[in-house]
Amino acid sequence: MSIITISRGSSSLGKAVAEKVAAKLGYDIFSRDLLFKTSGRFHVPQKTLEKAIHDAPGIFERYSHTKKVYLAYIRATLTEMVSRGNIVYYGLAGHLLLNKLSNVLKVRITANLEGRVKRKMAEGFSEQKARAMILADDDQRKKWSRKIYNADPNDSSLYDMAVCIDKLSVENAVDCICRCASRKAFESTSDCIRQSKDLSLACNVKASLVESFPDVGVICEYGNLLVYATQKEAHAAKFKKILLDIKKENYDIYNLEVHTGLAAPANAV
Numbered sequence: 001m002s003i004i005t006i007s008r009g010s011s012s013l014g015k016a017v018a019e020k021v022a023a024k025l026g027y028d029i030f031s032r033d034l035l036f037k038t039s040g041r042f043h044v045p046q047k048t049l050e051k052a053i054h055d056a057p058g059i060f061e062r063y064s065h066t067k068k069v070y071l072a073y074i075r076a077t078l079t080e081m082v083s084r085g086n087i088v089y090y091g092l093a094g095h096l097l098l099n100k101l102s103n104v105l106k107v108r109i110t111a112n113l114e115g116r117v118k119r120k121m122a123e124g125f126s127e128q129k130a131r132a133m134i135l136a137d138d139d140q141r142k143k144w145s146r147k148i149y150n151a152d153p154n155d156s157s158l159y160d161m162a163v164c165i166d167k168l169s170v171e172n173a174v175d176c177i178c179r180c181a182s183r184k185a186f187e188s189t190s191d192c193i194r195q196s197k198d199l200s201l202a203c204n205v206k207a208s209l210v211e212s213f214p215d216v217g218v219i220c221e222y223g224n225l226l227v228y229a230t231q232k233e234a235h236a237a238k239f240k241k242i243l244l245d246i247k248k249e250n251y252d253i254y255n256l257e258v259h260t261g262l263a264a265p266a267n268a269v
Helices: 014-025 033-042 046-054 065-082 113-121 127-149 170-181 190-209 237-249
Strands: 003-008 028-030 087-089 104-110 161-164 217-221 224-229 255-260
Touching: 003 014, 003 170, 014 028, 014 087, 014 170, 033 046, 033 065, 046 065, 046 127, 065 087, 065 190, 104 170, 113 127, 161 170, 190 217, 190 224, 190 237, 237 255
Parallel strands: 003 087, 003 104, 028 087, 104 161, 224 255
Antiparallel strands: 217 224
């Protein structure tokens, strides 16, 4: 029940690698499907979600309430989709959105700029246009990652392995990733499965609360939900109703507690 995330820059052959890895392992694969499913579930236009997960805030723009809501929706859908395992996800920020799961193999595909430009030119763009598009996309991803997660997508410490596609063929890269995925470190033990279910539950509770209570933190351990909120939030009628409905609808919740006056721990969603 392994989970593989593949991060890459545009025109780096990451999609081709991801598709072949999934085919070789017999795993399900998705990328843009995530936004499609999130859009249908939370009734938000797909284009709006795409901007939330791709476009960086302006230099003077704060991490807006709306963007926080959309990212919570996307993460809730993603954690639910991967909870069954045997998944390859090659969409943006998978290594960050699933960073709390221990059985995720996080892969970064790299390629030199000149090779990427040539591949973009093969789509019909001039060299100048192709280069500008790639650099602009790289810049957006870097700004987004830094703003939301205080992380640089090129930081190798965020990944379990990095594959330079210039040195290897797509087939070589696929072989390396598949062999790594079979290692014991990425096996889905019963504890990993429990971890995945807990994270999915926490993210879905956060998604239910985030529009009205964006700063609430949620943790789930062994089906026990801990919700961190202010006194004002905890006493709001809407807050109580949402939690009551959540508890009624989710049989996987063993216990639900609201903690006030305490900062949410770093591992809260």
